[in-house]
Amino acid sequence: MAHREHKYPVTVTWTGNQGTGTSGYRAYSRDHVIESAGKPTIPGSSDPAFLGDRTRWNPEDLLVGATSACHKLWYLHLCAEVGIAVLAYVDDAEGTMVEGEKGRFTQIVLRPRVTVRAGDDVELAGRLHHEAHEQCFIANSLNFPVRCEASIQTE
Known part of the structure; x- marks a missing residue:
């Protein structure tokens, strides 16, 4: 069987800078967006156990x-x-x-x-x-x- 290679370009952009970047562990949001051309954006964060937003995908x-x-x-x-x-x-x-x-x-x-x-x-x-x-x-x-x-x- 011929081997084919597939690539999946995805861009993850951190949107959680609350003014001082990562100046402290609690100074920033874990929020980000996951994007790929022509597809809906996925709102992401970290698990709430790691200070993430429970309403976003982790x-x-x-x-x-x-x-x-x-x-x-x-x-x-x-x-x-x-x-x-x-x-x-x-x-x-x-x-x-x-x-x-x-x-x-x-x-x-x-x-x-x-x-x-x-x-x-x-x-x-x-x-x-x-x-x-x-x-x-x-x-x-x-x-x-x-x-x-x-x-x-x-x-």
Whole structure:
């Protein structure tokens, strides 16, 4: 298989200078915007535990969201290929991060609730989550476990 390279240009602009820059730990906001040409701007900050704005996306949220979205996109693709019609998909994903000498994620758990068309192969629909995980670009790039606890129902 030919290897193709893809690039994803993103600009992150810090908007949190409150007049004195980073003159002190509490002297600045963690707010920033994440932009990429032709796409809506994402308002970002840090986790509230690190003096961030809880109404804005933080990097940890985005990592969990990217992992969940990548898995979902592969899953929908694989279902379409085998003739399983996914009618609804909701994932209540959760990441766990621990602080220590170096803060790091220890796991992400995906909990997709999938509804498929009546008469479709529910067992196969369940197994395709494993293949979606194997194909997911984001999960393949992480150095911690990503688990999937899926449930499948019919319409």
